[in-house]
Amino acid sequence: MTVVGTHAMSEQVFDAVVRTPVVVLAGGFSSEREVSLRSAEGVAAVLADTGCGVQVIDAEPDVLGQLQRLDAGVVWPTLHGAAGEDGSLAEVLRLLGVPVVGTGPDGCRLSWDKSVAAALAAGWGIAVPPAITVTADLFRDLGAHRLVESAVVRLGLPLAVKPKRGGSGFGVHVVHRVDDVAQALMSALGHDSAARLERMVSGREVTVTAVETEEGPRACPPVEIEPVAGDYDFSARYTAGAIEFHVPARVDAATAGRLEHGALTVHRNLGLGALSRSDWIVDTAGTPWFLEVNTSPGMTPTSTTPMGLAALAPLPEVVSSLVTRARPLT
């Protein structure tokens, strides 16, 4: 077998990786299915470069049975969206008892709900944009007019309106006029049963990946996202050239330190596993504002997590280390 890209790997790690057949679990039932399949390709390509046995499979409704039929040494889930990140899949993997590159059910559940994660982060002293959460029932019962009026009085404009749970920018709208808020809410409620209206903080968009290492979780250098035009929406996220990435982010050392500290605080306190990616806005005063955290961050060619990891150490080395450190979920 030709092995490429293992130059920085210890012999011990290399042997373990080569022996371990990794099942990369992808796809599944989610609006982020396509992104997940691309993430799986990204992970599998790096794993294959390390000489690791790797198999990408599309998660079926009976994923427990599907995994039981496979002889997986390690499972690396790259499912995005509900089934992959709301804790359901993590429960299945915990039942299976197989080593996993991922986060346990509790960490997934806390992270998946943006309003829950934001409230917890605020409690840990992290700056979080003021926001309100609106369920579809509340929207129906109160009527849009009163609700929107009150929200705009409380939060001001512009607003970021987004599904409370979900990713990849689906159903996310930046609203500058009060007349557009109800429409944006309806769109967000098309993706989830609740929506979050968040005061828009102006500044640099930055993500920070936290990765488990032998010494505990480490923060990767922050990655800055600069849309070439318009917003960082679904199209921009997954269209090569639509975004300019800056690795590391164009922030001073103190701000970078605050971002890394914030990312690690969120990662540790939520009890997250192998990888997490937290999203932030850095305002003009250098304050990082926490937006959300993802337990199954995108691993596509235009995703920021591989960029952050590669800035920390050679990607094959990081990926191999994650595989060898995989443990059954608790």
Next chain:
Amino acid sequence: MTASEIRALFAVAGRPEVVSLAGGMPPPDSLPLDLLSDIAARLVLTDAAASLQYGSAQGDVLLRESVVEVAAESGVHTHPGDVVVTTGSQQALDLLARILVDPGDAVLVESPTYVGALGVFRSYEAVVRHVATDADGMSPEGLRAAVAEERAVGRRVKLVYVVPNHQNPSGATMSSPRRDALVEAAAAAGVLVVEDDPYSLLGFDGGPIASLHRRDPGGVVHLGSFSKILAPGLRVGYAIAPPALRDKLVLAAEAAVLCPSAFAQRVVAAYLTEHPWREHVKGLRVMYRERCDAMTDALARHLPDARWLAPRGGFFVWARLPDGLDASALLPRAIQARVAFVPGSAFYAGDQGGDHARLSFCLPPPADVAEGVRRLAGVVTAERELRSAAGR
């Protein structure tokens, strides 16, 4: 929703949990698998010199002879010399656009029109103009007016594209008098008609109405396909074109692919000559009618406020959603409810069609078709409640 978001959602539509009313494809269990398997094996063992070799750019003569018979069933009178075999009729459309359309030229289409045709015309940078269309098909007056207006602004009108039988997406069939009038209007304006006809043999009652090509063979290119009546994976279609255009089509096809798949052509030719294909098509008509009935019954029951034209064949119901609901906005909720459809805006070059959905009844069995409509009705109800709360 953006086009890329819609594409991403369709990645989920093929999942087993989803009732897909989105795709226009025959169910795999309706294909004559045993016959195709026998033919394929025999061709490899006994006919490799022809079947697995390069062939003529115009297409295998055996197949072209069979196409003449099939086309006759669709009301097209032709001979093998006028037939050009292509890799699906989609390639024929692409080659026609390549030959005829320069950037900025106008192409006239029905309202709504086939999404695959829009993709082809866009790729050649045509200005796509929708012409008024009703239950009888494209309006000849609308055609005349569109040609005049396009020429008045200095644009050349290169072709008019129609799907006259069980149209995709509307399900409408152009009436015979309308065909006469449309062909006459196009001829008077000096505009070529492209008649795309994959569904004419899949009418539920009565035979096909005589084609536009039959009314003016010199001014109409007829496109046919074996994707709906045999198997789409074979990718065998054809164009029947006036001689001057036919020669250009052959040259363009040769430049594009040298020749269509010799193997696929031989499979189709053997199937058509050795087996009672008309009986197979008859069975398909019965199957699709049952599925269509399941859909229209379920629509009447679960979505009585929607409006649709009951199709007399083909694969699709074109439903106008109640209260002007936006079909694209419904799609994420529909996917969550495990049902998929194609938003109407996909069938327009501009921003029309948002209040329509194309619902395909061809793929799922009747009970699933009905279940899909029931799920869609739940999605519509939820969206109406939200809109009501929003005061819209």
